[in-house]
Amino acid sequence: MSDTPQVLPTRKSSSLLERFSEADVPTERGVLRTVVFREKRNGREHVALVVGDIHDKEGVPVRVHSECLTSEVFGSLKCDCRQQLDRALDFVTQNGCGVVLYLRQEGRGIGLGNKIKAYALQSQGLDTYESNRKLGFADDLRSYDVAAEMLRSLGVRSVDLITNNPLKIAGLVEEGIPVRRRIPSRTAHNPHNVDYLRTKRERTGHLIELFAEDDTEAKVG
Numbered sequence: 001m002s003d004t005p006q007v008l009p010t011r012k013s014s015s016l017l018e019r020f021s022e023a024d025v026p027t028e029r030g031v032l033r034t035v036v037f038r039e040k041r042n043g044r045e046h047v048a049l050v051v052g053d054i055h056d057k058e059g060v061p062v063r064v065h066s067e068c069l070t071s072e073v074f075g076s077l078k079c080d081c082r083q084q085l086d087r088a089l090d091f092v093t094q095n096g097c098g099v100v101l102y103l104r105q106e107g108r109g110i111g112l113g114n115k116i117k118a119y120a121l122q123s124q125g126l127d128t129y130e131s132n133r134k135l136g137f138a139d140d141l142r143s144y145d146v147a148a149e150m151l152r153s154l155g156v157r158s159v160d161l162i163t164n165n166p167l168k169i170a171g172l173v174e175e176g177i178p179v180r181r182r183i184p185s186r187t188a189h190n191p192h193n194v195d196y197l198r199t200k201r202e203r204t205g206h207l208i209e210l211f212a213e214d215d216t217e218a219k220v221g
């Protein structure tokens with residue numbers, strides 16, 4: 001991967017978002033071009049981490065990742081979000097080309113406080129989706145309009161999407177982003193997240209292959 005700063009082309013015609021700022025950020029995996037978008041309706045900031053030349057390209061490897069403070073910052077074992085993020089960053093940096101969108105849709109869109117309320121209900125025996133419903137929320141409140149607009153602003157023509165979630169593929173396609181193929185995001189299970197992963201597989205058709213934590217093959221792709 002080149003360490004040379006690159007200026008990414010900008011499209012000015014976005015309606016939901018302002019393309020607010022961008023800079024190269026050195027990370028343990030190399031330099032990530034970090035582009036911050038602001039949602040005009042609520043000021044929420046979403047991030048695109050860009051590697052390589054993606055403008056006007058087809059089949060760009062893309063991860064559309066939803067924020068999960070508990071696992072990504074605090075190391076919670078209740079889900080697989082940090083692994084998914086790490087593996088996506090590994091993939092795009094090793095590949096020398098790709099994008100990780102980091103969307104501020106914590107708790108599948110219900111927010112951190114409500115996710116922790118849902119965790120409290122799960123400790124009483126409810127599953128991920130039952131606990132959402134008990135709190136008065138739908139299973140998944142996320143939308144992909146912001147992701148689509150970010151990708152359009154970056155000039156991505158079509159994507160190879162790193163995901164196990166068929167609804168995410170459908171959501172992006174509905175928002176006008178062609179998905180050329182899916183890159184599976186393999187994830188390791190542990191005693192704390194195995195029910196969560198099984199529930200995703202059974203309730204929303206996530207295409208999850210489960211690997212034990214010591215399985216060195218558990219990786220993206």
Ligand SMILES: Nc1nc2c(ncn2[C@@H]2O[C@H](COP(=O)(O)OP(=O)(O)OP(=O)(O)O)[C@@H](O)[C@H]2O)c(=O)[nH]1
Nearest residue numbers: 066067068079084105106107108118128163164165
């Ligand atoms: N409401 C709720 N959200 C959760 C729970 N556990 C994890 N999350 C959130 O779920 C989001 C990740 O979504 P997932 O459904 O796990 O995975 P996905 O992004 O749809 O699918 P992949 O692309 O395959 O990773 C993150 O925002 C997490 O904070 C939970 O028990 N309840």
Ligand SMILES: [Zn+2]
Nearest residue numbers: 068071079081
């Ligand atoms: Zn998580």
